[in-house]
Amino acid sequence: MMGGDLLVPVDDSVTLRKTVAHVANRGRDAPGRPTLHFVYPLSERLDAGEETTAAADAEELLARIEVWVEEDLGDDADQVAVETALIGSAEYLFNPGDYADVITEYAAERGIETVVLDPEFNPQGMAPLLPPLERELSSAGLDVDLAPVERPTRRNPLTRPAGLGQFVVLFCSTYAFYLVVGGTLSTFDLATGAVSATIVAGLLWRITTRGEVDLTSLAWRLARMTLYVPFLLWEIVKANFHIAYVVLHPRLPIDPRVVEFDAAVWSEMPATTLANSITLTPGTLTVDVSQRHFTVHSLTRSAREDLLDGGLERAVRFVFYGRSAARIATPRERGARTGEERTSAEETAPTEEAAVTEGENA
Missing domain, CATH: 1.20.5 (Single alpha-helices involved in coiled-coils or other helix-helix interfaces)
Known part of the structure; x- marks a missing residue:
């Protein structure tokens, strides 16, 4: 590989366009014909043949970047090669170390020594990713440069309307x-x-709160929460006894699997409550939450069955939405699938697709 090759992790940001222009100009000035590698670290794992909205948006962004580079180079476009790729789609990315690992692996496979970072690169919107990511990449032996582009001034209002x-x-x-x-x-x-x-x-009161507060609704939620807490504690106790039995069993009957489902909760607080409740219950661990989409690791088949039966989810809906919401179908009834079920479905996918096509033709 040529020494002028550059690796640029990207995500949609307010400074991305300027970062691409900087990298394109840098590639033009490099000796030989360098390759500019624009990679999009995908925080959610993709299964074989799966396509998600996030992956489609990433592909669209990478295609847009290729057009930007061609525009910036103009007549010199032939002097620079451009490659784009999604990386990290085979695993879940949570922290700067995870992102650094997939970026370093990509660089090592292609002999790239220099990484250029967009100053607003923050793919999960979490605080703040860039400084620790720089340290991780530098520790891995890569030269890390921050694109010298102007950042917009943020002037978010300090206070909000409040009642x-x-x-x-x-x-x-x-x-x-x-x-x-x-x-x-x-x-x-x-x-x-x-x-x-x-x-x-x-x-x-005008700084720390957001949105209108219905005191009557809040009071009912707190009352229902007093019922939910002992229910959750009972589920934790039962799960502890089950895991203790599994650990002490001579054959250690574990069956670790990942289950994914779209939870029937529709705002941040219910989703957070459900995710933490699942993690607090021994035998299940919330691996990732993307809006309503939950990815949960289950240690045993029994823990997985309890999760898909929807007891915790139903209880959380009861707390935040009332009794009527508790009667919504369980994750199993809504089509949640475990790892082994997805594999089986993928194997039969052509047959199922043909059946749908025949039905449409009929």
């Missing part, structure tokens, strides 16, 4: 926290806690 509901919620949560930390319900603690909570709520 009485936000004030009451912040006051009550602050007051409760104060009393828990204080450890007593003396008159002094009750009085100072009320004063402190009023001050905190008055200063922060």
Whole structure:
């Protein structure tokens, strides 16, 4: 490989276009005919033959980058070769180390020594990915350059519109926290806690809250949460006994599998509650959550069956959406599949597709 080859991890960002232009100009000035490698690290794992919206968007972005490079080079386009690829699609990427591993592997296979990073590269929107990623790549022996492009100034509003509901919620949560930390319900603690909570709520109610708060709905959710907590604790106790039995069994009857399903929850808090509840229950671990799509590792068949029966999901829906939402179909009834079931389905896919085609023709 030529020493001028560059590797550029990309994701859609406000500075990506300028980063591509910088890399294109750098490639033009390099000796020989360097190759510019634009790679998109895909945070979600793809199974064989699977195509997701995220993968389709990544392919579209990479195609757009090729056009940008050609535009930037103009008549000099023949002096530079361009390659694009999705990387990391065979595994789940969670942290800077995971991203660094797939980028380093790609660079090693092609003899690339230099990585150019977009200053706004942050594929999962988590904070902040770039500095630790730079350290990981440098530790792997790669030369890491940050594209010298101008970043836009962020001027997000500090305060948001807020009503009485936000004030009451912040006051009550602050007051409760104060009393828990204080450890007593003396008159002094009750009085100072009320004063402190009023001050905190008055200063922060337009900053820390988002969206309107329906106090009646919130009260019902809290009431239903008091029923959910003992239910979750009971599920954890049962799972602990089951895992203890598996560990102590002479044949260690484990059957680790990954199961994927779209949960019937529709906002951040319910999805987070369900993901954490699954992880807290021994035998299951939430590996990845992308909006409503859950990827869960199950240690035993029994744990997997319980997950697909939807007990936890139904309980979470009850907390956040009420009794009627608890009657929605379970993940199994909605078509969730385990690893072995996906393999079987892939083998029969042509036959099923033919059957659909025949039905349409009929």
